[in-house]
Amino acid sequence: MAAGVLLRGLLNLCPRRAALTSSSLTRPVCLMHSSLQPLYPNPTWGTLPVRSLQLCTHLCAGHNKWSKVKHVKGPKDAARSIMFAKFAMMIRIAVKEGGSNPEFNVALANIVEQCRNKNMPKASIEAAIRGAEKAKTGIQQTYEARGPGGCVLIIEVLSDSTNRSHQEIRRLLNKNGGALADGARHNFSRKGVVVVYGGDISMERAVELAIESGAEDVKEDEDEEGNPVLQFICEITDLRKVQNSLEGFGMRVVSASLEYVAQNMASLDQNQLEEASNLIEVLNDWADVVRVWDNIQAQA
Structure with a gap:
């Protein structure tokens, strides 16, 4: 889900988001959306510690439209190769941090599960784990950036050269409407x-x-x-x-x-979405980039 690619047509979908908070209330709560009747209009129970729920549609308005932009792939064979390469990098990081046995390394177990769900061959998964044990440690870095429309990006990189990574990330950002920006991480x-x-x-x-x-x-x-x-x-x-x-x-x-x-979403129009999609695609196409996170949503 990390690779972002360009899609010209956007679907007019608007998902809903449910934000959960914990509290202890002294009276029953009717759970409802603005367009729905209460789920429990005549509660009969007494005072109980419960969670209050609110359906916050505006918090993620247009999110599915952005999903369409960043997920739809180009040629499938090329996309699968890139995806498997990213999984191999994630395996390398997980092995570095917790060892090569999935039974004792939760992060590695989760990545292996993702690989299986994406039909990555078992032999390729095992080869990636073996390769991670023998490979050089590498340097894991996180870059903060701003993109088109004021969106914020976090770019995770695994490289054997800090200077090369920094120069290449800066070049890709500057060439495609973005820039390095300290403090962007506070949005996540x-x-x-x-x-x-x-x-x-x-x-x-x-x-x-x-x-x-x-x-x-x-x-x-x-x-x-x-x-x-x-x-x-x-x-x-x-x-x-x-x-x-x-x-x-x-x-x-x-x-x-x-x-x-x-935590704070950036609402982008169609042109900005296309520019942001292109930027994220370019970043993900660079071999040293593991994942790119964003705070983008499409304008309703």
Whole structure:
């Protein structure tokens, strides 16, 4: 989901987002969206500690349109090669940080699961793990940048040369409407993100699953093939618990990983979306770039 590419046509979709907060209330709460009737219009229970939910549509207005821009690929064979190369880099980082045994390295286990879900051959996964053990350590770096329309980017790089990485990232940004910018990271929080296939699950049911699994937020999105998915966002320490809970509820988990989650979104028009998509595509095409995170949403 990290590779961004250009799509000229945008779908007029507007997903909803559910923000979860914890509180102890002294009276029953009716859970409702502005367009829905209360789920429990005549509550009969007494005082209970509960979570209050609000469906915050405006927080992610147009997000699916941006998903369409950044996910639709060019030639599929070339896209698969790039995707597998990125997975190999992620495996290398995970092995460096926690060892080569997925049973004792949660990060590696999650990446291997993502590789399988994307049909990366087993032999290629095993070769990547073996190669990571023998490869030079490499230097993992994170760059902060601003792009078209004032959007913010976090660029994760794995390289054996800090100077080369810095020069190339700066060149790619300057050439494609972006620039390095200190402080951009403050627009993001490091969170655990569990992605599951959405299917026919309603947002109301997704909210219930988020509460029951211990997630603090859930939002709708689409994968690279345009299939609906749900992203359950949680604290880093709760990642494995939320994943196990969702699997226990029968959900098919696509991935579970640590990500930068945008807190303040940048609303871009169609021309700016195309420019941002091109910039992210160029960055992802460079071999040393592992992932690019953004805070982009399409204007409603």
